[in-house]
Amino acid sequence: MTRMGETMRxxxxxxVVSRVVGVLVLLAGILLAAGLCVANTPTDHPVPNIFxxxxxxxxxxxxxxxxxxxxxxxxxxVVFSLLSYAxxxxxxxxxxxxxxxxxxxxxxxxxxAWTVIPILIVVVLFLATARVIHAxxxxxxxxxxxxxxxxxxxxxxxxxxxxxxxxxxxxxHVPVSDSAHPxxxxxxLLSADTDHSxxxxxLAGKTDLIPNRVNETWLDPQETGLFLGQCAQYCGTxxxxxxxxxYVDSTEDFNAWxxxxxxPANYDEKEAAGRRVFESTxxxxxxxxxxxxxxxxxGPDLTHLMSRRTIAAGAAENxxxxxxxxxxxxxxxxxxxxxxxxxxSDTELDALVxxxxxxx
Amino acid sequence: MSSDVIAIxxxxxxxxxxxxxxxxxxxxxxxxxxxxxxxxxxxxFLVIGGIEATIIRIQLMRPHNDFxxxxxxxxxxxxxxxxxxxxxxxxxxxxxxxxxxxxMIGARDMAFPRLNAFSFWxxxxxxxxxYFSFLGGNGLYGAGNAPDVGxxxxxxxxxxxxxxxxxxxxxxxxxxxxxxxxxxxxxxIIATIVxxxxxxxxxxxxxxxAWLNLVMSGMVLLAITPLSAAQLMLLVDRYLGGxxxxxxxxxxxxxxxxxxxxxxxxxxxxxxxxCFAFASEIIPVFSRxxxxxxxxxxxxxxxxxxxxxxxxxxxxFTIGMNSYANSFFTITTMAVGVPTGIKIFNWLxxxxxxxxxxxxxxxxxxxxxxxxxxxxxTGIMLASSPFDWQLSGSYFVVAHFHYVIVGGILFALFGAFxxxxxxxxxxxxxxxxxKLHFWLFLIGFHVTFDLMHIPGLLGMPRRIxxxxxxxxxxxxxxxxTIGAFVQGIATLVFVANLVVSYFKGAKAGNDPxxxxxxxxxxxxxxxxxxxxxxxxxxxxRPLWDLKHPEDPDSRYE
Numbered sequence: 001m002t003r004m005g006e007t008m009r010x011x012x013x014x015x016v017v018s019r020v021v022g023v024l025v026l027l028a029g030i031l032l033a034a035g036l037c038v039a040n041t042p043t044d045h046p047v048p049n050i051f052x053x054x055x056x057x058x059x060x061x062x063x064x065x066x067x068x069x070x071x072x073x074x075x076x077x078v079v080f081s082l083l084s085y086a087x088x089x090x091x092x093x094x095x096x097x098x099x100x101x102x103x104x105x106x107x108x109x110x111x112x113a114w115t116v117i118p119i120l121i122v123v124v125l126f127l128a129t130a131r132v133i134h135a136x137x138x139x140x141x142x143x144x145x146x147x148x149x150x151x152x153x154x155x156x157x158x159x160x161x162x163x164x165x166x167x168x169x170x171x172x173h174v175p176v177s178d179s180a181h182p183x184x185x186x187x188x189l190l191s192a193d194t195d196h197s198x199x200x201x202x203l204a205g206k207t208d209l210i211p212n213r214v215n216e217t218w219l220d221p222q223e224t225g226l227f228l229g230q231c232a233q234y235c236g237t238x239x240x241x242x243x244x245x246x247y248v249d250s251t252e253d254f255n256a257w258x259x260x261x262x263x264p265a266n267y268d269e270k271e272a273a274g275r276r277v278f279e280s281t282x283x284x285x286x287x288x289x290x291x292x293x294x295x296x297x298x299g300p301d302l303t304h305l306m307s308r309r310t311i312a313a314g315a316a317e318n319x320x321x322x323x324x325x326x327x328x329x330x331x332x333x334x335x336x337x338x339x340x341x342x343x344x345s346d347t348e349l350d351a352l353v354x355x356x357x358x359x360x
Numbered sequence: 361m362s363s364d365v366i367a368i369x370x371x372x373x374x375x376x377x378x379x380x381x382x383x384x385x386x387x388x389x390x391x392x393x394x395x396x397x398x399x400x401x402x403x404x405f406l407v408i409g410g411i412e413a414t415i416i417r418i419q420l421m422r423p424h425n426d427f428x429x430x431x432x433x434x435x436x437x438x439x440x441x442x443x444x445x446x447x448x449x450x451x452x453x454x455x456x457x458x459x460x461x462x463x464m465i466g467a468r469d470m471a472f473p474r475l476n477a478f479s480f481w482x483x484x485x486x487x488x489x490x491y492f493s494f495l496g497g498n499g500l501y502g503a504g505n506a507p508d509v510g511x512x513x514x515x516x517x518x519x520x521x522x523x524x525x526x527x528x529x530x531x532x533x534x535x536x537x538x539x540x541x542x543x544x545x546x547x548x549i550i551a552t553i554v555x556x557x558x559x560x561x562x563x564x565x566x567x568x569x570a571w572l573n574l575v576m577s578g579m580v581l582l583a584i585t586p587l588s589a590a591q592l593m594l595l596v597d598r599y600l601g602g603x604x605x606x607x608x609x610x611x612x613x614x615x616x617x618x619x620x621x622x623x624x625x626x627x628x629x630x631x632x633x634x635c636f637a638f639a640s641e642i643i644p645v646f647s648r649x650x651x652x653x654x655x656x657x658x659x660x661x662x663x664x665x666x667x668x669x670x671x672x673x674x675x676x677f678t679i680g681m682n683s684y685a686n687s688f689f690t691i692t693t694m695a696v697g698v699p700t701g702i703k704i705f706n707w708l709x710x711x712x713x714x715x716x717x718x719x720x721x722x723x724x725x726x727x728x729x730x731x732x733x734x735x736x737x738t739g740i741m742l743a744s745s746p747f748d749w750q751l752s753g754s755y756f757v758v759a760h761f762h763y764v765i766v767g768g769i770l771f772a773l774f775g776a777f778x779x780x781x782x783x784x785x786x787x788x789x790x791x792x793x794x795k796l797h798f799w800l801f802l803i804g805f806h807v808t809f810d811l812m813h814i815p816g817l818l819g820m821p822r823r824i825x826x827x828x829x830x831x832x833x834x835x836x837x838x839x840x841t842i843g844a845f846v847q848g849i850a851t852l853v854f855v856a857n858l859v860v861s862y863f864k865g866a867k868a869g870n871d872p873x874x875x876x877x878x879x880x881x882x883x884x885x886x887x888x889x890x891x892x893x894x895x896x897x898x899x900x901r902p903l904w905d906l907k908h909p910e911d912p913d914s915r916y917e
Contacts, residue, residue: 047819
């Protein structure tokens with residue numbers, strides 16, 4: 001009996017120690033996440049950390065999340081301590097292990113207390129939440145806003161700027177917004193096929209793109225730089241490589257980018273052979289290049305392909321080698337993407353890539 | 361209660377041909393045998409679902425890994441989710457319910473023994489059908505494949521245009537079949553509890569396990585029916601030219617979401633309520649005190665059941681509902697926290713002032729308490745809809761619901777195994793191996809699922825077969841995978857314990873835990889018809905009354 005009692009005591013101490021270690025690990029993790037907020041330089045944002053927002057809606061969410069984390073953290077500490085105390089304090093001791101403890105069936109007062117207090121906490125949490133829901137969802141639309149239509153495709157993003165006459169893909173450019181002259185970007189979200197979700201953690205929470213439905217989200221970035229995200233709703237085979245890049249440009253850079261995108265497609269007579277390949281093969285069924293007879297919309301618009309840093313929705317850098325590989329064998333970069341292998345001869349392939357390289 | 365319990369001789373006789381034994385098991389309508397069949401069936405699928413999880417974790421161990429192709433990965437997470445929910449958690453809980461409810465309410469069998477057998481075999485058929493998709497998914501001419509549409513099979517991904525072949529049909533029909541099985545068992549449990557309680561067992565004297573199974577069964581009726589309806593509508597879409605969910609023909613993708621989650625969220629409670637039931641039986645016995653606040657525990661459970669029927673759209677905060685709908689589902693979801701909190705506090709009240717014995721069943725229940733607490737708190741974070749716009753669909757959510765399902769449900773289930781295995785087999789599970797299992801699993805669980813929250817906070821979405829390096833996810837994912845292996849090893853220890861103890865375990869006797877409910881009054885394993893003469897009870901703890909005639913519960917209730 002004695003030995004059993006000892007192992008029990010040992011076991012319950014181990015239980016306590018293990019819990020404490022568990023919590024420390026969790027806290028360390030949260031601190032690590034928080035530390036990453038501080039460590040990153042402002043212009044480069046490789047870690048899409050939700051606790052390091054650079055845009056009004058994401059910022060309000062962070063405020064709310066700190067409040068919610070604070071309250072739930074407090075509840076955790078209280079209940080954790082009570083449970084741990086009960087386990088240690090009321091463990092079976094050897095001395096009187098045979099006698100049954102006092103049989104208590106309940107207590108109306110105590111039970112009432114631990115019903116009413118949680119109700120109050122819920123009310124507070126709800127009110128705080130409702131305020132942020134309203135602030136984000138029912139935000140007024142200032143006159144200086146940029147409007148973009150984002151269309152989700154398997155497995156890439158189409159971005160259209162109806163007011164500016166721009167069509168591009170996968171890399172969204174938006175102007176930085178300052179509180180004196182806010183230029184937020186409002187996105188109309190549509191889907192061409194299955195459900196997708198638009199998520200740039202540092203700029204805004206996610207909103208789904210659903211076929212037959214028009215959704216809306218907005219960004220109000222306070223800082224320039226590249227922000228990363230990706231599709232957050234499972235949309236098929238290559239959901240994982242439906243990456244998303246948002247460039248927040250200074251007002252001048254954004255205007256320059258707009259002017260560039262509004263130019264007609266570059267056409268270099270030297271690359272007529274490559275253009276012929278584009279116009280005479282199946283490329284044009286899916287892709288558009290302004291000024292050619294290619295007007296397809298199933299794949300990304302290529303008019304200013306070279307203004308983009310990546311291809312295949314961020315799966316590869318936009319280099320001539322990658323472009324060539326992508327046209328020759330898309331599966332090598334993105335298995336299961338809907339781009340077919342074009343089965344071109346080497347000469348055609350080279351000519352085509354050289355032509356695409358001119359589309360600045 | 362009656363003390364003249366006579367063991368009825370079972371028809372077990374050594375040396376019978378195995379075919380006869382097999383025949384008996386296949387044709388059995390005995391609730392205990394069906395319970396065991398459910399449990400064994402679920403354990404088999406637990407191993408398969410575990411292997412799928414391992415494949416997922418190996419693939420995600422490092423960025424740009426190519427252990428499996430994207431197609432295989434997508435099938436693995438679809439099959440892992442579907443298997444674990446429909447062919448592990450549901451049947452294993454029905455198995456325990458089947459086995460324990462009649463014994464605990466002093467009945468000789470379920471109300472409808474043949475329906476019971478029918479329900480089990482329907483569920484079993486569903487699981488086989490799901491896995492047959494590996495062979496038949498592309499039809500006769502294809503190589504075959506498993507469904508890859510995710511376990512929600514969101515429209516329009518599951519429509520013919522995006523899911524050609526038959527893989528998602530196997531998913532649909534498997535769930536339809538097992539869904540009918542679940543409905544049958546739920547009706548059976550309700551009928552049994554309502555009409556077959558032994559003399560003296562008023563509803564207010566029923567063990568909490570029976571109460572919670574009653575509530576759970578009611579929820580199954582309300583939750584599985586819309587799922588089955590949606591599956592039929594999907595089949596109509598796919599084969600009869602319907603357009604319910606066919607967005608290319610004007611159908612609605614969100615309609616499917618509503619159907620799925622009006623099933624999906626109550627389903628979580630369908631799974632966790634029987635686990636509350638295990639904790640509510642095990643914690644009192646090992647604290648040597650009656651459950652604290654029995655009426656409130658029952659009330660809180662019924663309350664959870666009601667409120668959980670109105671929270672489903674918190675799975676859909678990102679679909680662009682208006683601010684009123686988002687606010688409504690925020691408050692209902694947070695409200696579930698109140699009755700759930702009451703339960704945790706009442707378990708605490710049960711332990712308070714007790715003499716806690718740290719036997720393996722109790723260890724698992726203590727793990728359950730702590731982990732369910734954390735899962736509930738991350739649930740509050742997800743209920744706050746703007747916070748959810750960041751967390752939804754990320755690895756934070758994956759960590760959260762695994763905290764519920766593994767940290768809550770599975771821990772309580774392991775506790776139930778250690779607690780009732782002696783009753784079911786007549787032999788104790790080995791305590792040493794049990795403690796090893798507990799500690800290994802506890803460590804593995806926390807390494808995996810504590811850390812898994814963080815990549816979600818750093819922007820990692822779920823259901824991606826690979827990820828880009830340099831986003832702060834690499835090390836965390838590596839550690840998560842290590843933890844998964846530790847859990848795998850712990851599970852092997854458990855399976856070994858089940859097998860070894862069946863042959864070598866210490867004899868259990870009728871009542872190894874000095875417990876108080878009726879199942880411990882009969883032999884282990886119980887005789888075929890449970891009770892030679894039906895017991896009569898005068899309180900919630902009939903065996904306490906029997907063991908303490910000087911101070912029976914019946915005096916206070």
